[in-house]
Amino acid sequence: MQPGDAELVRRARRGDEAACHEIVELYSASLYRFAFSLVGNAADAEDVLQETFSGAFRGLRGFEERASLKTWLSRILVRQAARCHRSRARHKAASLDAMLESSAGGRAEPPAAPRESDRGMRMDILETLQQLSPDHREVIVLREMQGMSYEEIAGVFGVPRGTVESRLFRARQELKKRLKEYLP
Amino acid sequence: METCERMRQAGAYRDGELATPDRLSFESHLAGCAACKAELAQLSAISRLLTTAQVPYMTRGLVERLHENVPSVRERGVLKLAESLIAAAAVITVACGGWLWQGASGGELSGANEAAWVRAAVTLNVESAVSEAQQLTQWMADGLALEKDNE
Numbered sequence: 001m002q003p004g005d006a007e008l009v010r011r012a013r014r015g016d017e018a019a020c021h022e023i024v025e026l027y028s029a030s031l032y033r034f035a036f037s038l039v040g041n042a043a044d045a046e047d048v049l050q051e052t053f054s055g056a057f058r059g060l061r062g063f064e065e066r067a068s069l070k071t072w073l074s075r076i077l078v079r080q081a082a083r084c085h086r087s088r089a090r091h092k093a094a095s096l097d098a099m100l101e102s103s104a105g106g107r108a109e110p111p112a113a114p115r116e117s118d119r120g121m122r123m124d125i126l127e128t129l130q131q132l133s134p135d136h137r138e139v140i141v142l143r144e145m146q147g148m149s150y151e152e153i154a155g156v157f158g159v160p161r162g163t164v165e166s167r168l169f170r171a172r173q174e175l176k177k178r179l180k181e182y183l184p
Numbered sequence: 185m186e187t188c189e190r191m192r193q194a195g196a197y198r199d200g201e202l203a204t205p206d207r208l209s210f211e212s213h214l215a216g217c218a219a220c221k222a223e224l225a226q227l228s229a230i231s232r233l234l235t236t237a238q239v240p241y242m243t244r245g246l247v248e249r250l251h252e253n254v255p256s257v258r259e260r261g262v263l264k265l266a267e268s269l270i271a272a273a274a275v276i277t278v279a280c281g282g283w284l285w286q287g288a289s290g291g292e293l294s295g296a297n298e299a300a301w302v303r304a305a306v307t308l309n310v311e312s313a314v315s316e317a318q319q320l321t322q323w324m325a326d327g328l329a330l331e332k333d334n335e
Contacts, residue, residue, distance in 0.1 A: 020254045028250055032242040046246055050253060057254065125237040143199065144234045150201050165201070169192050175230050183229045 005069040013060050020057055027073055028053075030146065034074065037141040038081040040130045048084050052077040071155040074146070078138055078156060085134065128178045136171035143168055186219035194223040198231075 008026075011019035031052060036045040055076045056063075063072050129137055142148045142156060153164045176183065190213055196202050197210050214220050 017254065021251055024247070024250050024254060028247055029242055032246070033239050036239050037237070042240065046249075049246075050250065053250060054253065125233050126239075129234075129237065140234070144231055145237075145239065150196075150199070165196055168199075169195055172195055172227060172230060176226055179230065179233060182233055183226050 006065055009060065009063060009065065009069060012057070023056070023069070024053060027070065030070075031073060031077055034141060034146055035077055035081060037126075037129060037145050038078070038137060039084050040126060044084050044088070048077060048080045051080045051083075055080065067155045068152070071148075071152055074142070074148075074156045075158075081138075082134060124182075125179070128175065131178065132171060132174060135167055136174055139164060139167045140171045140175065186222070188217050188219040188223075190217070191220055191223045194220055195227055198224060198227050 008019050008022055012023065028049065032045060032049050035048040036042065039045055039048055052073060056073055132140065139153060142153045150161050150164045154161045190210065193202065193210050197207060202210060
């Protein structure tokens with residue numbers, strides 16, 4: 001854990017509101033980018049982040065100082081992002097049902113060709129991330145975009161280090177298939 | 185594409201996560217394995233692609249909204265306690281109200297009138313209980329804070 005984190009958490013537990021604000025200031029930027037990478041849009045990322053901090057401040061007593069504060073906050077965020085995805089999937093299923101009922105049978109659109117411009121490529125990458133399974137997306141984002149070590153990632157998910165290694169290997173193989181147009 | 189049974193180690197090698205003996209062994213293997221070299225090149229390319237993904241930085245406005253939603257830790261504790269007291273007060277009030285009325289009316293009321301009286305009694309009593317419970321809870325929290333300050 002970072003040297004100042006333990007003291008911040010102790011102060012926040014004692015009701016020091018300034019400590020909670022410091023936690024927001026220290027971690028919100030990195031957590032926002034993590035949230036965005038998981039959910040793919042700004043509105044959901046903000047919701048996920050708000051719920052993460054709410055959950056964290058409500059559950060401070062449950063924080064065991066064995067893990068770092070960053071790991072603990074990331075763990076909460078992953079759960080909130082998963083809830084966001086489930087909610088989105090339910091809404092999507094409901095609107096798809098409504099759409100199928102109202103239309104007289106449409107054709108499936110062919111998959112889009114990879115976009116040529118740089119901006120197009122960056123958008124493809126974000127979309128590709130959203131197409132991965134949650135397990136794969138989470139480990140890839142934590143490793144490649146948040147720079148966490150395998151131990152830290154294992155701490156986020158509460159799984160053995162070997163599991164992180166396996167998931168990363170499978171996630172990368174999946175990304176290789178989906179991004180092959182951009183790879184050597 | 186060529187494959188090699190040690191390709192699985194390429195990711196951990198690139199991430200700097202192999203223990204020293206494994207790392208040295210893999211490096212030695214890499215010198216003579218085209219498949220693992222190609223795998224490493226592709227993993228590096230994926231990594232570069234991911235860093236170019238358009239993940240925006242958060243706005244100052246969002247930071248301010250996050251700060252606005254940091255509740256006073258004491259307020260949260262007071263509200264939780266107030267909710268519990270309100271729930272308890274509502275249950276007790278409804279039970280006592282029903283008992284008193286049955287006693288006052290000599291036992292029997294028509295079903296519709298009884299239901300209407302219950303609704304009115306619950307509404308009136310819960311509303312006053314909200315205000316009283318909040319006041320009581322704040323008084324208790326102030327008292328606890330004072331004791332803590334004096335420790």
